Amino acid sequence: MKLHNAMWPGLVGKGTDEGQEPPISLERMLDLTAAAEVDGQKFDGIDYFLFLPHTNPEASDDEIRQIADMIASKGFNVGSVVAPVWKGTVGDSAMGNSEQRELFLSAVKVACRIAGIFNEHGVRKYGVIRIDSAEFGLDAWGQDPKANTQKIAGTFKEAAKIAADHGERLAAEGEICWAGMHSWKEMLNLLEAVGMPETLGFQADLAHTYLYLMGYNAPEHALLQDGYSEDEFYAAYTQMTDQLRPWTIDFHVAQNDGEVHGAGDHDKTGKHCPADDPNGKLDIVKCSSYWLKDAESRGIQHICWDGCMFPNAVLEDPKTWNTILKTMIQVRDDHLAGKGPHTL
Template identity: 55%
Template sequence: MNDNNFPKLHNATWPGLVGKGENSEPPISFDDMLNMTAAAEVDGIKFDGVDIGLMPPHFDVETMTDDDIKRLADKVASKNLNIGSMVAPIWGGPILGSKEDRATFVEMVRKSCEIGQKLRELGVRPYGVIRIDSASSPQEWEKDPVGNSKLIVETFRQACDVAADFGERLAAEGEICWGGMHSWRVMVETLEAVDRPNMGFQADMAHTLLYLMGYNHPEDRILPENFDWNDRATFTEALKTLTRALRPWTIDFHVAQNDGTVFGSGSHDKTGRHCQATDPNGKLDIVTDAGLWLRDENGELTKAFRHICWDGCMFPNAVMTNQQTWNDILATMIKVRQQHGWYEPEQVAVGTV
């Protein structure tokens, strides 16, 4: 063990929702996800917080009152945890839909930022961003790449301006199932065109792995066809190409594992499959490869974000309700911090409200 206390280690609660429900397994409640996070412990070290998805049935931004937000802050703080990044529920307003849809998208960002600001004021959210995507498919984007990219950029700019009023930053999730962010090169072009100081990128190691393989946008494939996964040198060089392009934009980061396949469940489109931290079929060396996101070209820590999060969407409920799953995840997160973290004197007690 070492004394690194940053970045803080978070667990995501939205995997209790994503891919669940109709045509799948039932959702897992927020309280259950919170309790399993709080119960995880490895050699006396525990999670520092949770990242949350502001979506039903966990939350409803349309009806959340100040009292509801205060109860949420108290509940999380009672577990000695903080809240970090939050996912805005923008899917009812796909950017590549109607003008009204885009207005709904921006309004959902506004409501999410308002909740985020209040949680900061309550002392339970000292860091983190608001996560967004285009809420639209790559297939829809491909119908008119130039025109559709313009719509995404314009809507993201509007959302950034709204977020700035609340002191929030927005992170666009890099995932192959979202139009305009389904390729690493298209993602960079989108971020450059938005050109707002509070706009950045949310990297998830499981999802960005699929960028290397050109899923949904083969012209931007980095790894060769029929790649031999035993060729670690070629794989590392591909990851370096990817992280060199996207690291400067990265303001939110998910530690994760992927076995090189896509997967979807419930209403969620196929995307990079999240695997358990100990999955023997995982293609990533999680701790080593996380360093390509957390360190710059010279191997120096970027310290671009104050916390990192584990995202395990679309795990079976039997896996997610097994406490050992979260202990294994925490153990992996600790190793990442040992290798790529730093120490700072604590300024504010964690979980203070």
């Protein structure tokens, strides 16, 4: 199982508005990742955000090949890629009007095109294309939850057909900020409504799914309350992962301190913390094992660290990446040793 680092922490929540930190370039993110090493082990690859300033979605084939050359020159593979499905990028809301939904599908086509160039180049041999509903917040969705979930499911079905035609699979991101995907139960409802597990599955992130447990944006689906015991935590974790693990085809290792965080126009999202954060709520290795049970049977060939919206000073600190890499190695080695959730 390969170990990857995400490139989008250099972009998400960054910008040029007052109070925002500047983006970190793709090459700098690659160099920071390449510098990490623990007992001779380095990161094997990266997961990649298909948008500016790292990538122009409208870049020519030759320009994409040049990016592939640069990534390969750092010793990396490309794994999963994130489609630019949001308004202001290429796409728009998956539950919007017909024009908006068509823009969403155009973003999936863009991602398939770029992923295909990476595949032909040889820098990409595994991984999925990540999507979400591109409907930020619950206000519009909440006006008619059932109908709006069906709209999202319909758009996702069309997106899955596009992906299948390109030999790709889509993973729907489990995060509390996306309408119709904001709780473990709503996520499951959406996956079942799409009903195409061979093409569209779930992307689990340890930080985001912790907030699923707490029902942050869906109190009616909370599996835990503040002050829970360790036994209560793992009983709830088992319930959630038993439901979502069969759908899980992409996995992010991460830490969460129980808080919601936002930066720029990306608000109310699960807060990612450094791997050794003293306020972290998760035993990263043990919690990962719940998601990675039988991972290979679901086509998972790599895991990725997600440090989305880390401050730039944290991203620029070499200690950050060595600590993360050490944690990733522990997750991988325990998985390969066959240590499941109840034997750690």
